[in-house]
Amino acid sequence: MSVTAVVLIKAKTREIGALAAALAELEGVTDVYSVAGRYDLVAIVRARRNEDIADIVSDRMHALPGIEDSETLISFRVYRRSDVEAGFGLGAES
Amino acid sequence: MSVTAVVLIKAKTREIGALAAALAELEGVTDVYSVAGRYDLVAIVRARRNEDIADIVSDRMHALPGIEDSETLISFRVYRRSDVEAGFGLGAES
Amino acid sequence: MSVTAVVLIKAKTREIGALAAALAELEGVTDVYSVAGRYDLVAIVRARRNEDIADIVSDRMHALPGIEDSETLISFRVYRRSDVEAGFGLGAES
Amino acid sequence: MSVTAVVLIKAKTREIGALAAALAELEGVTDVYSVAGRYDLVAIVRARRNEDIADIVSDRMHALPGIEDSETLISFRVYRRSDVEAGFGLGAES
Amino acid sequence: MSVTAVVLIKAKTREIGALAAALAELEGVTDVYSVAGRYDLVAIVRARRNEDIADIVSDRMHALPGIEDSETLISFRVYRRSDVEAGFGLGAES
Amino acid sequence: MSVTAVVLIKAKTREIGALAAALAELEGVTDVYSVAGRYDLVAIVRARRNEDIADIVSDRMHALPGIEDSETLISFRVYRRSDVEAGFGLGAES
Amino acid sequence: MSVTAVVLIKAKTREIGALAAALAELEGVTDVYSVAGRYDLVAIVRARRNEDIADIVSDRMHALPGIEDSETLISFRVYRRSDVEAGFGLGAES
Amino acid sequence: MSVTAVVLIKAKTREIGALAAALAELEGVTDVYSVAGRYDLVAIVRARRNEDIADIVSDRMHALPGIEDSETLISFRVYRRSDVEAGFGLGAES
Amino acid sequence: MSVTAVVLIKAKTREIGALAAALAELEGVTDVYSVAGRYDLVAIVRARRNEDIADIVSDRMHALPGIEDSETLISFRVYRRSDVEAGFGLGAES
Amino acid sequence: MSVTAVVLIKAKTREIGALAAALAELEGVTDVYSVAGRYDLVAIVRARRNEDIADIVSDRMHALPGIEDSETLISFRVYRRSDVEAGFGLGAES
Numbered sequence: 030m031s032v033t034a035v036v037l038i039k040a041k042t043r044e045i046g047a048l049a050a051a052l053a054e055l056e057g058v059t060d061v062y063s064v065a066g067r068y069d070l071v072a073i074v075r076a077r078r079n080e081d082i083a084d085i086v087s088d089r090m091h092a093l094p095g096i097e098d099s100e101t102l103i104s105f106r107v108y109r110r111s112d113v114e115a116g117f118g119l120g121a122e123s
Numbered sequence: 124m125s126v127t128a129v130v131l132i133k134a135k136t137r138e139i140g141a142l143a144a145a146l147a148e149l150e151g152v153t154d155v156y157s158v159a160g161r162y163d164l165v166a167i168v169r170a171r172r173n174e175d176i177a178d179i180v181s182d183r184m185h186a187l188p189g190i191e192d193s194e195t196l197i198s199f200r201v202y203r204r205s206d207v208e209a210g211f212g213l214g215a216e217s
Numbered sequence: 218m219s220v221t222a223v224v225l226i227k228a229k230t231r232e233i234g235a236l237a238a239a240l241a242e243l244e245g246v247t248d249v250y251s252v253a254g255r256y257d258l259v260a261i262v263r264a265r266r267n268e269d270i271a272d273i274v275s276d277r278m279h280a281l282p283g284i285e286d287s288e289t290l291i292s293f294r295v296y297r298r299s300d301v302e303a304g305f306g307l308g309a310e311s
Numbered sequence: 312m313s314v315t316a317v318v319l320i321k322a323k324t325r326e327i328g329a330l331a332a333a334l335a336e337l338e339g340v341t342d343v344y345s346v347a348g349r350y351d352l353v354a355i356v357r358a359r360r361n362e363d364i365a366d367i368v369s370d371r372m373h374a375l376p377g378i379e380d381s382e383t384l385i386s387f388r389v390y391r392r393s394d395v396e397a398g399f400g401l402g403a404e405s
Numbered sequence: 406m407s408v409t410a411v412v413l414i415k416a417k418t419r420e421i422g423a424l425a426a427a428l429a430e431l432e433g434v435t436d437v438y439s440v441a442g443r444y445d446l447v448a449i450v451r452a453r454r455n456e457d458i459a460d461i462v463s464d465r466m467h468a469l470p471g472i473e474d475s476e477t478l479i480s481f482r483v484y485r486r487s488d489v490e491a492g493f494g495l496g497a498e499s
Numbered sequence: 500m501s502v503t504a505v506v507l508i509k510a511k512t513r514e515i516g517a518l519a520a521a522l523a524e525l526e527g528v529t530d531v532y533s534v535a536g537r538y539d540l541v542a543i544v545r546a547r548r549n550e551d552i553a554d555i556v557s558d559r560m561h562a563l564p565g566i567e568d569s570e571t572l573i574s575f576r577v578y579r580r581s582d583v584e585a586g587f588g589l590g591a592e593s
Numbered sequence: 594m595s596v597t598a599v600v601l602i603k604a605k606t607r608e609i610g611a612l613a614a615a616l617a618e619l620e621g622v623t624d625v626y627s628v629a630g631r632y633d634l635v636a637i638v639r640a641r642r643n644e645d646i647a648d649i650v651s652d653r654m655h656a657l658p659g660i661e662d663s664e665t666l667i668s669f670r671v672y673r674r675s676d677v678e679a680g681f682g683l684g685a686e687s
Numbered sequence: 688m689s690v691t692a693v694v695l696i697k698a699k700t701r702e703i704g705a706l707a708a709a710l711a712e713l714e715g716v717t718d719v720y721s722v723a724g725r726y727d728l729v730a731i732v733r734a735r736r737n738e739d740i741a742d743i744v745s746d747r748m749h750a751l752p753g754i755e756d757s758e759t760l761i762s763f764r765v766y767r768r769s770d771v772e773a774g775f776g777l778g779a780e781s
Numbered sequence: 782m783s784v785t786a787v788v789l790i791k792a793k794t795r796e797i798g799a800l801a802a803a804l805a806e807l808e809g810v811t812d813v814y815s816v817a818g819r820y821d822l823v824a825i826v827r828a829r830r831n832e833d834i835a836d837i838v839s840d841r842m843h844a845l846p847g848i849e850d851s852e853t854l855i856s857f858r859v860y861r862r863s864d865v866e867a868g869f870g871l872g873a874e875s
Numbered sequence: 876m877s878v879t880a881v882v883l884i885k886a887k888t889r890e891i892g893a894l895a896a897a898l899a900e901l902e903g904v905t906d907v908y909s910v911a912g913r914y915d916l917v918a919i920v921r922a923r924r925n926e927d928i929a930d931i932v933s934d935r936m937h938a939l940p941g942i943e944d945s946e947t948l949i950s951f952r953v954y955r956r957s958d959v960e961a962g963f964g965l966g967a968e969s
Contacts, residue, residue, distance in 0.1 A: 032267060033156060034347065035129075035156055035158060035165045037131075042932075042933055042937040042942075042945070043933060043934070043937050043938070045929075045933050046933065046934075049200070049202045050202055052202070053202035053203055053204055053205075054204055054205065058204075059203070060201060060202075060203060061201070061202040061203070062127060062129055062196070062198040062199075062200075062201055062202075063198065063199040063200050063202070063929060064129060064196035064197060064198050064199065065196060065197045065199065065817065065818065065880065065925075065928070065929075065947040065948065065949045066194065066195075066196045066197070066817060066818035066819065066946060066947065066948070066949075067194065067196070067818065067819060067946065068196060071129045071196065071198075079220060079267065079291060079292070079293050079347075080293045080294050082293065082347070083293035083294065083327075083345060083347075086324075087324050087325060087327050087328065088325070088328075091324040091325050092325070096324075099324070100160065100161065100348060100349065101160075101347040101348065102156070102158035102159060102160045102161070102162060102165065102347065102348070103158060103159045103160070103267060103291040103347045103348075104156040104157065104158050104165075104267070105156075105157040105158065105159065105267050105268045105270065105271035106143070106156070106157045106268050106271065107154060107155070107156055108143045108144055108146070108147035108154075108155040108156075108157070109147055109153070109154060109155070110147055110148055110152075111147075111148065126925060128817065136274075136275055136279040136284075136287070137275060137276070137279050137280070139271075139275050140275065140276075157271060159222065159267075159270070159271075159289040159290065159291045159347065159348065160288060160289065160290070160291075160347065160348035160349065161288065161348065161349060173817075173878060173925065173949060173950070173951050174951045174952050176817070176951065177797075177815060177817075177951035177952065180794075181794055181795060181797050181798065182795070182798075185794040185795050186795070190794075193794070194818060194819065195817040195818065196817065196818070197817045197818075197925060197949040198925070199925050199926045199928065199929035200926050200929065221344060223317075223344055223346060223353045225319075230462075230463055230467040230472075230475070231463060231464070231467050231468065233459075233463050234388075234463065234464075237388070237390045238390055240390070241390035241391055241392055241393075242392055242393065246392075247391070248389060248390075248391060249389070249390040249391070250315060250317055250384070250386040250387075250388075250389055250390075251386065251387040251388050251390070251459060252317060252384035252385060252386050252387065253384060253385045253387065253410065253455075253458070253459075253477040253478065253479045253535065253536065254382065254383075254384045254385070254476060254477065254478070254479075254535065254536035254537065255382065255384070255476065255536065255537060256384060259317045259384065259386075288348065288349065289348075290344070290346035290347060290348045290349070290350060290353065291346060291347045291348070292344040292345065292346050292353075293344075293345040293346065293347065294331070294344070294345050295342060295343070295344055296331045296332055296334070296335035296342075296343040296344075296345070297335055297341070297342060297343070298335055298336055298340075299335075299336065314455060316535065361408060361455065361479060361480070361481050361535075362481045362482050364481065364535070365481035365482065365515075365533060365535075368512075369512055369513060369515050369516065370513070370516075373512040373513050374513070378512075381512070382536060382537065383535040383536065384535065384536070385455060385479040385535045385536075386455070387455050387456045387458065387459035388456050388459065409532060411505075411532055411534060411541045413507075418650075418651055418655040418660075418663070419651060419652070419655050419656070421647075421651050422651065422652075425576070425578045426578055428578070429578035429579055429580055429581075430580055430581065434580075435579070436577060436578075436579060437577070437578040437579070438503060438505055438572070438574040438575075438576070438577055438578075439574065439575040439576045439578070439647060440505060440572035440573060440574050440575065441572065441573045441575065441598065441643075441646070441647075441665040441666065441667045441723065441724065442570065442571075442572045442573070442664060442665065442666070442667075442723065442724035442725065443570065443572070443664065443724065443725060444572060447505045447572065447574075476536065476537065477536075478532070478534035478535065478536045478537070478538060478541065479534060479535045479536070480532040480533065480534050480541075481532075481533040481534065481535065482516075482519070482532070482533045483530060483531070483532055484519045484520055484522070484523035484530075484531040484532075484533070485523055485529070485530060485531070486523055486524055486528075487523075487524065502643060504723065549596060549643065549667060549668070549669050549723075550669045550670050552669065552723070553669035553670065553703075553721060553723075556700075557700055557701060557703050557704065558701070558704075561700040561701050562701070566700075569700070570724060570725065571723040571724065572723065572724070573643060573667040573723045573724075574643070575643050575644045575646065575647035576644050576647065597720060599693075599720055599722060599729045601695075606838075606839055606843040606848075606851070607839060607840070607843050607844070609835075609839050610839065610840075613764070613766045614766055616766070617766035617767055617768055617769075618768055618769065622768075623767070624765060624766075624767060625765070625766040625767070626691060626693055626760070626762040626763075626764070626765055626766075627762065627763040627764050627766070627835060628693060628760035628761060628762050628763065629760060629761045629763065629786065629831075629834070629835075629853040629854065629855045629911065629912065630758065630759075630760045630761070630852060630853065630854070630855075630911065630912035630913065631758065631760070631852065631912065631913060632760060635693045635760065635762075664724065664725065665724075666720070666722035666723065666724045666725070666726060666729065667722060667723045667724070668720040668721065668722050668729075669720075669721040669722065669723065670704075670707070670720075670721045671718060671719070671720055672707045672708055672710070672711035672718075672719040672720075672721070673711055673717070673718060673719070674711055674712055674716075675711075675712065690831060692911065737784060737831065737855060737856070737857050737911075738857045738858050740857065740911070741857035741858065741891075741909060741911075744888075745888050745889060745891050745892065746889070746892075749888040749889050750889070754888075757888070758912060758913065759911040759912065760911070760912070761831060761855040761911045761912075762831070763831050763832045763834065763835035764832050764835065785908060787881075787908055787910060787917045789883075801952070801954045802954055804954070805954035805955055805956055805957075806956055806957065810956075811955070812953060812954075812955060813953070813954040813955070814879060814881055814948070814950040814951075814952070814953055814954075815950065815951040815952045815954070816881060816948035816949060816950050816951065817948060817949045817951065818946065818947075818948045818949070819946065819948070820948060823881045823948065823950075852912065852913065853912075854908070854910035854911060854912045854913070854914060854917065855910060855911045855912070856908040856909065856910050856917075857908075857909040857910065857911065858895070858908075858909050859906060859907070859908055860895045860896055860898070860899035860906075860907040860908075860909070861899055861905070861906060861907070862899055862900055862904075863899075863900065
């Protein structure tokens with residue numbers, strides 16, 4: 030079983046590149062997107078349990094300089110195209 | 124070259140499962156997460172150009188029943204762990 | 218292992234009592250508080266996995282009449298007084 | 312008679328674990344949840360009267376380091392499953 | 406013992422006068438102010454217990470035509486000038 | 500003639516009790532409620548003219564330590580139960 | 594004595610011209626500005642007492658078609674250049 | 688031709704009186720209202736061109752101590768009662 | 782002399798392409814951008830006077846189907862690179 | 876191919892003129908508007924790829940003094956009048 034979270038991040042504007050690169054190096058962080066609009070970065074985090082997500086976000090992400098605010102969206106399920114599911118056995122995350 | 128977008132979606136609460144499954148079948152949509160919190164779904168969309176993202180979101184996603192509101196975050200760059208980059212030649216998206 | 222969620226609910230004002238009573242009857246819902254302020258009801262939900270929380274909130278709660286909007290806060294951990302922990306083996310939820 | 316309150320807390324992100332543990336030790340605080348989303352912690356507080364809730368939140372909770380903002384939802388009534396009520400004589404809180 | 410609540414009300418603009426007069430007739434409602442600004446009416450409600458406040462606001466106030474939204478602020482304590490307190494034995498509400 | 504205003508106050512959380520007591524001593528302030536929810540204190544102010552309300556709020560209230568923000572709702576009219584009106588000659592405030 | 598109020602109005606966009614003209618004809622309305630930005634119209638209203646302002650705004654303005662929302666700012670005082678005051682005896686409004 | 692703007696101002700609460708008086712002395716500022724509610728002051732500014740409004744607001748108003756935030760609503764047209772128009776030749780501002 | 786305005790538009794999501802094309806045909810509209818994020822379209826409008834901007838936005842733009850909300854930002858000045866200014870005599874707009 | 880972005884900027888009010896002039900000198904910035912209302916400046920930025928927009932906004936714009944906050948709207952397409960398109964070969968941006 031595993032849990033995925035989408036973390037929406039507001040960052041100090043001049044540190045976005047370095048912060049994104051550092052976030053991407055953290056264990057459990059699979060993708061970091063620098064984005065235009067209401068947020069500056071979106072990180073996809075994957076861990077075994079909800080409380081591991083908390084540790085990654087509170088302890089490791091927020092230890093990096095440059096995050097002003099973040100909001101974590103815990104994923105209930107991941108949906109991918111059914112032919113992909115056929116190939117990889119995906120579907121509900123568990 | 125390609126562009127990735129993170130689409131934050133508010134949906135009619137009782138249709139979330141069916142909507143998520145339908146979104147995941149759309150071409151260009153790589154992952155759909157049903158999430159807890161301020162939004163109901165997060166979709167990752169990948170296309171050749173910004174205007175292709177617009178077509179997917181406005182024309183195809185919003186043609187499905189159940190979306191109340193959505194906000195598209197166009198990605199500037201994707202960051203992934205450097206050892207992964209080494210293997211897959213990723214880094215800045217282009 | 219289990220997951221707890223705190224669900225903040227805005228309800229149609231004249232149906233709060235009946236809605237609260239009906240919510241409290243749902244399997245997985247342990248406590249429902251009718252409250253003063255920004256929200257009308259707070260429900261504590263407990264289930265085996267994140268996706269079971271989604272099913273309770275989207276499928277069963279929202280099937281009841283009277284909910285206008287809800288926001289689910291997935292709990293990372295539950296903290297209780299240490300002497301209680303001693304007695305009941307609580308602590309991190311897992 | 313007694314009063315229950317649900318306290319929604321925004322905290323300094325790096326102090327959430329320690330703060331939650333300290334909150335849980337306060338008299339009158341029965342459960343503390345660290346949560347994902349718009350808030351960081353949710354505390355359930357139980358006291359004899361409304362003004363005792365005020366004392367716990369303003370004087371004791373806010374004396375702890377790490378709370379940035381909090382909003383207290385005073386509970387009007389607690390609803391629990393009727394078979395549980397049968398066993399424990401619960402229902403309206405009073 | 407008694408509880409006071411301050412109820413902030415948004416009303417349909419053309420029904421404010423009639424609504425205010427009707428609210429003022431409800432048992433437990435001691436004062437209704439029609440006001441300029443963010444809200445349209447402010448009602449002061451006094452009852453024996455928190456749950457009686459809920460009954461007045463949800464059942465009786467919202468049964469009147471014209472309320473669009475309301476938010477109830479439960480009072481912890483009432484403070485009045487000390488010489489007044491001397492005369493009337495007021496202070497903390499209980 | 501006289502004017503009543505309802506002043507909604509956000510205060511530094513640890514100074515609410517002392518602030519409320521000090522506000523209640525100010526001339527023109529008739530009641531101060533410490534409340535749960537979106538605001539911390541609600542003060543009822545009564546003066547001869549609108550500009551006297553301004554003097555009480557800007558000059559005297561804000562001279563006290565602990566107010567972070569306030570919003571004044573000038574009352575157009577006060578409504579009270581008609582039998583009370585009969586006894587006290589109240590009704591529109593003027 | 595007199596009271597001035599600044600009324601900020603959101604209107605149905607296609608009716609702004611006709612609404613503004615109709616508002617300007619109401620007794621007590623001295624100026625109406627159609628504006629760019631967060632609001633559509635700003636009306637300056639002058640009356641003898643606060644409650645007369647309420648009557649103009651609730652009863653007469655909102656009887657006109659096209660107003661979606663309005664917020665009334667009651668003026669405490671009007672300030673004008675001192676040489677103008679010398680000529681016209683203005684100053685605090687009373 | 689001329690342009691009118693309505694400037695909505697949030698001010699440091701204890702400096703409102705002095706700030707309002709100073710604003711009223713600025714060339715181009717015709718009226719300043721201290722108000723109750725969401726804003727603290729409303730200034731009416733009149734100048735030859737839009738860019739002159741910018742100079743008055745950014746350079747001269749914000750050089751005065753006490754303004755925390757302001758938002759300028761540029762007026763498209765001024766509407767006044769038709770009999771007044773008859774007398775003064777007003778109507779569309781130009 | 783001329784005035785430029787930046788009009789931020791929220792549109793019904795499925796009509797964005799047709800609406801944008803229709804907006805671009807209106808006299809006075811020089812550029813229309815379909816955009817990702819908080820707004821759906823941004824239109825640049827140029828006219829002789831502020832009131833002509835009002836006519837374009839209220840009468841002509843809002844006559845087209847699909848606009849849900851719009852907010853007009855009247856430009857004080859346009860700034861372009863100085864070498865361009867040298868060539869085209871631009872600078873402050875007037 | 877090229878990308879256009881509309882950057883909405885909140886600036887320190889007293890530095891708007893100098894900031895606007897400095898922004899207009901940056902490579903990739905084609906127009907800067909100082910505006911009335913919710914934002915202070917609007918910059919139109921044009922670059923080859925999304926990630927070049929990020930570099931201009933994060934690295935070069937935010938290196939200038941005076942920007943408090945900014946939000947970038949990436950353009951999907953630019954629409955201009957069809958006769959102009961005929962002359963200049965415009966239309967979808969690519």
